Amino acid sequence: MKDDKESFFVVRKGDLVGVYKNLSDCQAQVGSSICDPPVSVYKGCSMPKDTEKYLLSCGIRNALYSIRASDLTGDIFGTLVPCPFPQHPSARGEPSGETMTKKWSQEVAWSDYGRTCTLEFDGASKGNPGQAGAGAVIRSNDGSMICRLREGLGIATNNAAEYRGIILGLKYALGKGFTGIQVRGDSNLVCMQIQGLWKVKNQNISGLYEEAKKLKDRFISFEINHVLRDLNSEADAQANLAVDLAEGQIQEEIDK
Template identity: 30%
Template structure:
């Protein structure tokens, strides 16, 4: 199959730890998105990547890929080849006991979106100086108006970035629950953490303590949901996690009912870019 030149640059790749992330831009057309998915997967396969995440912003293209039968679609041959590459990537990943390639059906926002009415949103993150290294975690809890309820952070000691992210998520859920909130929406910017939340098998077998703690926190919630965002939509949480390393806060989780001075600028910038959900 010959690839039209105009479709050859519709995807980008980036490395997060040892996971190759492929982001496909579907803003121009459904066909561009399909070609971007195909070229991105071929690139990952050629590089011999063991961990691959394919993310496509075109929900229409995603739906076509997920449908069982596309032989009559005008781009049926492209879709068939994408599915073939996905199957190969899945089999390859399983043979290495790593994360399989996947198409994510939901669109991932680059900005912070208010949660639904009567829900609170916990944005969490982790920060590590080295991997492993001295690490901390933090986050912020806001209501459906986008108002700051509380920020939190703590030192987690010598940890990997993933472990710090787990602690950040678990601490945020627990803080929200102990404050009496029953509808908790957790938002993160880590694909690896997303897999842990979904209960996927952890590489190496038994999940570490931080993953078990996070899952137990989720189980204690009355109503819980989670979502993935870009890093640009998680700036406050990132700033709170870094604050844990800048101050000697100790291992106990510290709460900030007022926005810390070090985070004010980031909080205001994120608020200015906020997307308001229609809550009726």
């Protein structure tokens, strides 16, 4: 299928629906972890004007999941055809080009897209700014530990340390050949800025933001979510251990 100016992509992930203007944005946001809800991907040729106005009124902007499937009717997007992403074997019996106007309850499952992992990140600063460290934890899709990472940062702010934590983890994952990643952290600032929801106003972290964004864009599948601090304890522990390391010193603990 050709990707033209009028085409758009509709993605349902669990009970949330996102609309994308190009294939690369769609591809980058479709999570591939087996822990994710099932994902359906469809392509439309030309979005009706009334539909676009309706979606904007519901808060969909910049290709974000921000509307519930229960708020949509089955034909709001007009005619949709399946998008040629990898499918679960149970879905391959359906011709890939067959026109569909399916209800949202009918799912086309998204299979694992390359090698995927989960990254938990955090940063610590004793003084803000003060002696700082970055921490990251890499897990496989089943939740088992792959590696614990920590890096000494010297003097840095807490926000800078948290950015260094995500950068540390992304570099490790790319170096190990992972093509898909789910990122979790308790820094609302980092998560919101990486998603493009908040502007980067602090010049001291703008360079770190750009570095993290470039690393993010090298993954085929990328997703980032904010979690509560008590759900990020492993990465927090690594960041606090890293405070005592020399600036630039990186330690790895690999589970065998």
